[in-house]
Amino acid sequence: xxxPEPSGAAFRLGAVVIGSMTSLPSSLSGRAxxxxxxxxxxSAREIILADPMSGIRWHEHDYPSPIACWNHHPExxxxxxxxxxxKILVGDHVGTFCAxxxxxxxxxxxxxxxxxxxxxxxxxARDAVLQFDGDMLRRGFEFVxxxxxxxxxxxxxxxxxxxxxxxALAAAHEMEAIGRTGGxxxxxxxxxxxxxxxxxxxxxxxxxxxxxxSPALDEESAAIVDHVLKYIFANIDGEVRMAEGARxxxxxxxxxSRFFKRVSGHNFVVMVRxxxxxxxxxxxxxTNLPISSICYDVGFGNLxxxxxxxxxEMAMSPSEYRRGA
Numbered sequence: 001x002x003x004p005e006p007s008g009a010a011f012r013l014g015a016v017v018i019g020s021m022t023s024l025p026s027s028l029s030g031r032a033x034x035x036x037x038x039x040x041x042x043s044a045r046e047i048i049l050a051d052p053m054s055g056i057r058w059h060e061h062d063y064p065s066p067i068a069c070w071n072h073h074p075e076x077x078x079x080x081x082x083x084x085x086x087k088i089l090v091g092d093h094v095g096t097f098c099a100x101x102x103x104x105x106x107x108x109x110x111x112x113x114x115x116x117x118x119x120x121x122x123x124x125a126r127d128a129v130l131q132f133d134g135d136m137l138r139r140g141f142e143f144v145x146x147x148x149x150x151x152x153x154x155x156x157x158x159x160x161x162x163x164x165x166x167x168a169l170a171a172a173h174e175m176e177a178i179g180r181t182g183g184x185x186x187x188x189x190x191x192x193x194x195x196x197x198x199x200x201x202x203x204x205x206x207x208x209x210x211x212x213x214s215p216a217l218d219e220e221s222a223a224i225v226d227h228v229l230k231y232i233f234a235n236i237d238g239e240v241r242m243a244e245g246a247r248x249x250x251x252x253x254x255x256x257s258r259f260f261k262r263v264s265g266h267n268f269v270v271m272v273r274x275x276x277x278x279x280x281x282x283x284x285x286x287t288n289l290p291i292s293s294i295c296y297d298v299g300f301g302n303l304x305x306x307x308x309x310x311x312x313e314m315a316m317s318p319s320e321y322r323r324g325a
Contacts, residue, residue, distance in 0.1 A: 053182070054182070054186065055132070055133075055136065056130060056131065056132045056178075056186075056190060057075075057129075057130070057131040057132070058128070058129065058130050058131075058178050058179050059128075059129055060125050060127060060128045060129070060179065061125070061126070061127050061129070062122055062123060062124050062125060062126060063084070063113075063115050063117075063122070063123045063126040063127065064117075064122065065127075068112070068113065068126075068127070069112060069222075069226045070089065070110055070111075070112040070222055070225045070226040070229055071110065071111070071112070071222055071226075072108045072109060072110040072111070072222065073107070073108070073131070074107045074108055074133075075107065075131040075132060075133055075134070076104065076105065076106060076107060076131065076132050076133075076134050076137075076154065076157060077104070077105040077111075077129060077130065077131050078102070078103070078104050078105075078129070078130040078131075078171070078175065078193065078197075079101075079102070079103050079104075079105060079111075079113070079127065079128075079129055079130075080100075080101070080102050080127065080128040080129070080171070080172050080175045080176075081097050081098075081099060081100070081101040081102075081113060081126060081127060082099060082100075082125060082126055082127070082128060083099050083123050083124075083125075083126050084098075084099060084115045084116065084117075084123045084126055085097065085098045085099070085115070085116050085282055085286065086113060086114050086115035086116045086282075087113075087114045087233075087275060087278050087279070088101070088103070088111075088112070088113050088114075088162075088208075089110075089111065089112045089113075089114070089229070090103070090105065090109065090110075090111045090160040090208040090209055091109055091110060091111075091159065091160060091208065091209025091210070091213040091265055092209055092210050092213045092264065092265025092266055093160065093208040093209050093210070094266075094271070094274040094275060094278055095162075095208070095278060096278050096281050096282050097113060100168055100169070100172060101113075101162070101168070102162070102163045102167075102168040102171045102172055102175070103160060103161060103162045103163065103208070104153070104157045104160070104161045104163070104197060105157065105160050106154070106157035106158040106159065106160065107134060107158070109157075109158065109159070109160055109209065110222070110225075110263075110264075111160065112226075112229065113127070114229070114233060116282065128175050128176065128179060130175060130178060130193075134154055137150070137154075138151075138154075149198055150194055150198055152198070153194075153197055153198045156207060159207050159208060159209040159210070159211065159213070160207070160208035160209050161197075161205055161206065161207055161208065162205070162206045162208055163197065163200055163204055163205055164203075164204050164205070164206070165203065165204040166204065167196060167197070167200040167201070167204035167205065168204070170196045171193055171196050171197060174189050174190075174192045174193035174196060175193060177189040177192075178190055178193065209265070210265070213265045221259075221263050224248075224249045224259075224263075225260070225263055225264060227248050227249070228245045228248055228249060228260070231244065231245060231248055232245075232271070232272055232275055233275070235299075236275060236276060236279055236298060236299055237296075237297055237298060237299050238299055239299075240272050240299065242256065242257065242268045242269070245260070245268055256268070273309055273313070274313060276298045276299050276300065276309075277298075277309060277310055277313040277314065279297075279298045280294050280295075280297075280298045280306070280310060280318065281314070281321065283297060283298070284318055284321055284322040285322070291303075291306075291318045291319060291322070294306075294318070306318070
């Protein structure tokens, strides 16, 4: 089980965490106090270092953790959630996850998994993460032609792929085995994982980000978005104001609106609606609360608007969703 991440720089199996992400943008640094209270720490930037003893990087971490934030990196990532429930953001996709969730994230595709937590709660070893260099893997195609079977999987991962059903169970098994082994045994489980993902039936895989999503993140943008997302989640059951998001970002409202759409793929109001509906989906699946109560618990002002917005996102009513969950 992983130890809690420290708040400063930390090395863990080939990764270094920079606690303050170089520095916050000058427009944000003067306002970081409120955002830091919401996130618990300044936004982090994970720099993935080569492991001289392995061609891949595997690590596990708790949640919250400095490396669990809205981020991107040039490496591919296979991500396993072991415990808990919450919201997943991949590019412009907003959804929910539960224990056993497995996803493959392509290079420079922004992503984040935000758990539903009670105040002060920590989920130990929530995540198992595998990261690898796609260019290095492709160089192997020349020498081991059988590996070229992975090309389709790697191309599809540009939008992120969520795996479900028997594929997710098998992939989770191989992910844990990779973490326990080294040498040829580790390679055996790595290629078993690749085969499992590449051969997943259509019913066990779902592409996440839209085809038109174009990532537009740099370190400063990632820091701002991470702060704003935490603000949204901290107030998901009440009032969420774009004016406050703009204030946290140190921008005017028109500038912030354009920035948020460019970076996240959604305008601010749409993102808030999607996150409210995602929270409602979790409550519909996991509780017996009346739909009328859930409506207010996720920040909608009246039941008719909740039903309308839910149907727009999910193509079904809340009651239909609950029956099928």
